[in-house]
Amino acid sequence: MRQLTKIESTQENRSRANDYVHEVYELIKKRNPDEKEFLQATREIFDSLRPVFAKHPEYIRNGILERLTEPERIISFRVSWEDDQGKVHVNRGFRVQFNSDLGPYKGGIRFHPSVNTSIMKFLAFEQIFKNALTGLPIGAGKGGSDFDPKGKSEREIMRFTQSFMTELSKHIGPDVDVPAGDIGVGRREIGYMFGQYNRLKGGYEAGVLTGKDPNHGGSLGRKEATGYGTVYFVEEMLNENSLSFKDSKVIVSGSGNVSTYAIEKALQLGATVVACSDSGGYIYDKNGINLDTVKRLKEVEQKRISEYVKEHPEAEYHEDCTAIWSIPCDIALPCATQNEIDEIAAHMLIGNGLKALGEGANMPCTIEAITIFMENGVLFAPAKAANAGGVAVSAMEMSQNSMRLAWTEEEIDERLKLVMKNIYESCKTAADNFGKPGNLVMGANVAGFLKVADAMVAHGIR
Numbered sequence: 390m391r392q393l394t395k396i397e398s399t400q401e402n403r404s405r406a407n408d409y410v411h412e413v414y415e416l417i418k419k420r421n422p423d424e425k426e427f428l429q430a431t432r433e434i435f436d437s438l439r440p441v442f443a444k445h446p447e448y449i450r451n452g453i454l455e456r457l458t459e460p461e462r463i464i465s466f467r468v469s470w471e472d473d474q475g476k477v478h479v480n481r482g483f484r485v486q487f488n489s490d491l492g493p494y495k496g497g498i499r500f501h502p503s504v505n506t507s508i509m510k511f512l513a514f515e516q517i518f519k520n521a522l523t524g525l526p527i528g529a530g531k532g533g534s535d536f537d538p539k540g541k542s543e544r545e546i547m548r549f550t551q552s553f554m555t556e557l558s559k560h561i562g563p564d565v566d567v568p569a570g571d572i573g574v575g576r577r578e579i580g581y582m583f584g585q586y587n588r589l590k591g592g593y594e595a596g597v598l599t600g601k602d603p604n605h606g607g608s609l610g611r612k613e614a615t616g617y618g619t620v621y622f623v624e625e626m627l628n629e630n631s632l633s634f635k636d637s638k639v640i641v642s643g644s645g646n647v648s649t650y651a652i653e654k655a656l657q658l659g660a661t662v663v664a665c666s667d668s669g670g671y672i673y674d675k676n677g678i679n680l681d682t683v684k685r686l687k688e689v690e691q692k693r694i695s696e697y698v699k700e701h702p703e704a705e706y707h708e709d710c711t712a713i714w715s716i717p718c719d720i721a722l723p724c725a726t727q728n729e730i731d732e733i734a735a736h737m738l739i740g741n742g743l744k745a746l747g748e749g750a751n752m753p754c755t756i757e758a759i760t761i762f763m764e765n766g767v768l769f770a771p772a773k774a775a776n777a778g779g780v781a782v783s784a785m786e787m788s789q790n791s792m793r794l795a796w797t798e799e800e801i802d803e804r805l806k807l808v809m810k811n812i813y814e815s816c817k818t819a820a821d822n823f824g825k826p827g828n829l830v831m832g833a834n835v836a837g838f839l840k841v842a843d844a845m846v847a848h849g850i851r
């Protein structure tokens with residue numbers, strides 16, 4: 390009889406959890422009908438959380454999901470600036486301060502014409518779980534502008550960035566909100582933002598931004614952290630399954646910050662990277678691409694990846710960047726942008742023998758593509774976990790700034806490796822505990838959620 394009551398109550402909890410998740414998702418859809426990327430990000434998380442609510446009804450009582458999916462604050466502002474010809478332009482700036490239960494808001498700034506409220510919200514929402522997974526004291530935010538840096542002069546970029554920071558500076562601070570870079574925002578833009586912030590505040594607040602130049606308050610190893618961290622995480626996953634990067638054929642999309650250092654680490658671990666891309670197209674070299682050339686073209690000369698074949702005629706250039714996924718490989722590392730791998734790309738990769746995929750970019754695979762990978766036994770490292778190395782080293786930069794000291798590159802790399810290993814273990818354990826062994830998508834969502842949900846319960850309803 391007692392046994393029966395227990396089973397009934399378990400079933401009751403399960404159905405209450407399903408109803409709760411369904412109701413909250415319907416509410417979010419109704420409230421944000423046009424935000425397709427944000428809805429995609431929430432749906433992907435919600436699917437993982439049903440067993441958590443069945444086991445922990447206290448999260449339902451505390452309205453965790455309703456609160457967790459509504460940003461604490463969204464700031465939207467005008468950014469006016471003058472081009473080199475004296476013409477006035479107006480862009481829109483954003484900062485989404487999503488959740489501060491684990492620390493000051495933390496997350497990058499993106500400059501890209503596609504930036505809108507939905508993209509900012511999806512990125513800031515994902516950041517909640519990612520930052521929680523690092524185990525470091527950071528909340529979650531994201532910001533940016535629909536400004537397109539492509540084709541702009543150095544001075545135009547500086548004027549725009551200063552104008553952007555003039556407004557943003559009212560809403561951030563070392564203990565409030567600490568932005569970093571993302572697409573279109575690298576060390577140069579962070580430098581201009583940092584200069585403008587300090588000018589406006591009349592002081593030197595080293596901890597207000599991360600991703601700074603290591604010669605001026607930045608951390609060694611930050612530039613490399615996301616790409617290296619992704620490869621460290623994927624290597625953990627491969628080793629667990631008696632595989633490794635050594636002698637593997639790898640494709641990395643993009644040729645920006647994350648891609649470059651994912652390529653570098655994969656090469657160091659003995660892989661051959663046969664292709665990379667930019668938004669114009671991709672290069673393919675069956676013998677392995679030359680990273681020095683990619684770095685010079687992208688980091689120094691700011692040129693298109695198509696220029697690569699002028700120096701390496703043995704390589705091929707193709708204009709459609711999405712066709713990069715038609716090249717056979719053992720490991721795919723999408724490191725460019727959201728939704729770059731859909732069902733068609735997933736089927737092509739699997740047909741060509743893909744064994745593992747690590748998401749270096751944020752949400753690079755559609756939900757349908759993820760399902761296809763999992764159903765076909767591809768080892769899958771989700772972005773929230775795999776690309777958390779960047780924000781982890783950003784948090785280390787905050788620590789160094791507070792202590793007014795600098796750790797060595799070796800110290801940072803050791804800490805990064807440890808963080809990525811711990812994230813892998815937390816994801817694996819959470820997946821085991823909630824009945825989906827080996828499912829790192831579920832593991833990452835659940836492990837990140839538990840950390841932030843417990844803090845939200847502890848901090849009361851607000």
Ligand SMILES: NC(=O)c1ccc[n+]([C@@H]2O[C@H](COP(=O)([O-])OP(=O)(O)OC[C@H]3O[C@@H](n4cnc5c(N)ncnc54)[C@H](O)[C@@H]3O)[C@@H](O)[C@H]2O)c1
Nearest residue numbers: 571572573615643644645646647667668710725750751779
């Ligand atoms: N920079 C970080 O520390 C960090 C941390 C975590 C996650 N991310 C995520 O990683 C991704 C890349 O960020 P980044 O900092 O390297 O930006 P970046 O601007 O340095 O590089 C982006 C690269 O992607 C290319 N690209 C853009 N759209 C493309 C497309 N449709 N197909 C192929 N290539 C395309 C660009 O040409 C560029 O080479 C983003 O999703 C970002 O949110 C970045």
